[in-house]
Amino acid sequence: MSETEQARVELLHLLFPDGYPSEWNYDGDIQNYLTKLGTYKLEELAKEPDRLKEEASSIREQIQELAVTNYKTFIETADCSRELFKQFNVIESKLDHLIEDIPLFEEECKKFAEESSSINHLRKLTSLTLTKSVQLLEILELPQLMNSFINDGLYEDALELAAYVRKLYNKHPDIPIFKSIVDDVDKAWLLMLHQLLTQLRQDLSLPKCLQIVGHLRRMQVFTEPELRLKFLQTRDCWLQKCLKAIPRDDVGHHLTKTIEVTRVNLFNIVTQYRAIFNDDEHGPLASLKMQNVNQNVIFFSWIKDKISEFLASLEEDIKNVSSIETILDQCMYFGLSFSKVGCDFRLLMVPIFTARVAENFTCAVSEALKNFNTNIERFTLINKNHPSIPWKTKSEDPLQPPDSLLEFYPLAEYLNNVLTALNKLRLCAPIAIVDEVVNTLQNSLLFISKSLLVLYNQEQQAFTANSKDAFTRLCMSFSDDLVPYLQKCVHVIFPPSQIAGKLGVSVQCLQQEGISFLNKNAIVDPIRHLLPARIEPNISEAYLESAGARNDNIEGVDQIEDEQAEVGKS
Known part of the structure; x- marks a missing residue:
């Protein structure tokens, strides 16, 4: 201060x-x-x-005068002051509340500032998005474009688009929209995989198969062994579809079409597989060979299953087929054609055909034997006269049926039926069934021999001299004509020289072992005591060689049908 x-x-x-x-x-x-x-x-x-x-x-007087003069003003002023005082009190109370609310207001202001800053940031982003809307729309439409490519069959473009989407996602893995786009593209990716596999289940050419497998390789969904297996599975579906479409009304037609469809389609599949999956040492799969992965196991296991299925179908249908030789030709051609791919399976079909041929022949002989049994029960020698023809006639043609059989219709009809079976056998006569054929004929002839003995035992009491002579001719016709003639027929179909050449033995060895030879002694043994005494000629080696040579002249075999027709007329 x-x-x-x-x-x-x-x-x-x-x-x-x-x-x-x-x-x-x-x-x-x-x-x-x-x-x-x-x-x-x-x-x-x-x-x-x-x-x-x-x-x-003086001032008081002036004030009084002023008050008297302006008392209204003073009153109004006082009222105004009083009102102001009240208002000031209200303002003061509100100011107190305002002071209390100011911290909350500050907090709200801070929040608003924060929100407004984020809104401002979003606004900037929105503005930027608006400016880039065309590019963003192209990215967002990538899944739709992928589906369009797949639906239109543009798989090459679809693969490139999928690679581009994955590349974008790898560059920006933190952006959620890219993750969503990749998920949608992956769903379309699976749809494309399904369509490609579906196309492999249809009839395809080799270039189309190469293109589809190329797409599957680029998709990298399957490993190389899995891709091979999946290719074979899908093509197998097409093969099974073709086989199921063959009608089963006619068994012969069904089997013929099965052979044709299996051969054509299976060969196409093998060709496609070999072309697509190259197993050369310098090929694209050389790395798999270095890893000791045997890719051929997949292929040959599959082809083995397909051949097994075909053989099972063949074995089932051939039971009801009459023309086996036609089916045999087709099947052998089928097996031979697959030798080009290392899958010659002709040997697997041999047991099926040999068993069928043998069974057919056995059934035919059994039927002939049944007819003979029926005829022999009705046949009688009582009062039977000697025929006008000799009981034994020599013919220039060695394959001419014996005329002596015309006298005895049970033997003639039996020979007719057996010749019919032999003619069918001649069209398809595998050497492997020669023993079964000979045994069947041997058993049937032995049965006839025993039937003749039964006939003799039943009717000998009623025999007249003529009836006894007729029965003797019946037994001689059976032993001296029917049995040797059937032996000739067997050797025409199965020449001993040919069988001996296959086995590497002599014809005499065949005779000793009974291969292609009927045991006449065993056949005639039941009725030997009913025959007149005579010296039985031995079958010389010269006859056996001539029987083999007769096979070269097949025209003689064709005459069996003509001769059996004559026998049947009796």
């Missing part, structure tokens, strides 16, 4: 010993008045109280 101000404060204390308001210390009017008092003289100071009283009285 300055000395002047200190002097003024002391002066105020002297003038107002009882105290004064503290704001006078800073009131400018008070300070000016005190300064002015300091300039008065003593006389002026003495007059100053009276002057002040007069001035105060």
Whole structure:
């Protein structure tokens, strides 16, 4: 505080010993008045109280006059002041509330500022998105474009598009939209895989197969062994579909079509497989060979299953087929054609055909024997006259059926039926069944021999001289004509020289072992005592060689059918 101000404060204390308001210390009017008092003289100071009283009285009068004159104004002012006071009180209370709410307001303002900043950021992003909307739309439409490529069969474009999408995702794995696009593309990827596998189940050319497998390789869904297996599985579906489409009404037609369809389609599949999956040492799969992966196991295991299925179908259908030689030709051609791919399976079909041929012949002979048994029961020698033809007639043709059989229709019909079976056998006569053929004929002839003995035992009491002579001719015709004639027929179909050449033995060895030879002694043994005594000629080696040579002149065999027709007329 300055000395002047200190002097003024002391002066105020002297003038107002009882105290004064503290704001006078800073009131400018008070300070000016005190300064002015300091300039008065003593006389002026003495007059100053009276002057002040007069001035105060004048001021009061003026105030009163002013109040009287402007009392309305004062009243209004008082009302206004009172209203202002109330309003100020209200304002003060609201200010108190405002002060309390200011921290909350500050917090809300901060929140708003934060939200507005994020909104501003989103707005900037939205603006940027709007400017890049064309490029973004192209990216978002990638799954739809992928589906369009697949539906239109543009698999090459679909593969390139899928690679591009995965490349984008690898560059930006943190962007969710790319992850969503990759998921949608993967779903379309599976759809394309399903369509490609479905196409492999249809009739396809080699270029189309190469194209489809190329797409599957690029998809990298299967390993190389899995791809091979999947290719064979899908092509097998096509093969099975073709086989199921063959009608089963006619067994012969079904078997013929099965052979043709299996041969054509299976060969196409093998050709496609060999062309697509190259196993050369310098091929694309050389790395698999270095890893000791035998890819051929897959192929040959599959082809083995297909051949096994075909053989099972052949064995089932051939039971009801009459023309076996036609089926045999087709099957042998089928097996021979597969020798080009190292799958010659003709030897696997041989047991099926030999068993079928042998069974057919056995059934035919059994039927002939059954007819003979029926005929011999009705046949009688009582009062049977000697025929006008001799009981044994020599013929220039060695394959001419004996005329003596015309006298005895049970033997003639039996020979007719056996010749029919032999003619069918001649069309397809595997050497492997020669023993079974000979044994079948041997057993049937032995049965006839025993039947003749039974006939003799039943009717000998009623035999007249003519009947006994007729029975003797019957037994001689059986032993001297029927049995040797059937032996000739067997040797025409199975020449001993040919069998001996196959076995690497002599014809005499065949005769000793009974291969292709009927045991006439065993056949005739039941009725030997009923035959007239005679010296049995031995079959010379010259006859055996001539029997083998007769096979070269097959026209003689064709005459069997003509001769059996004559025998049947009786």
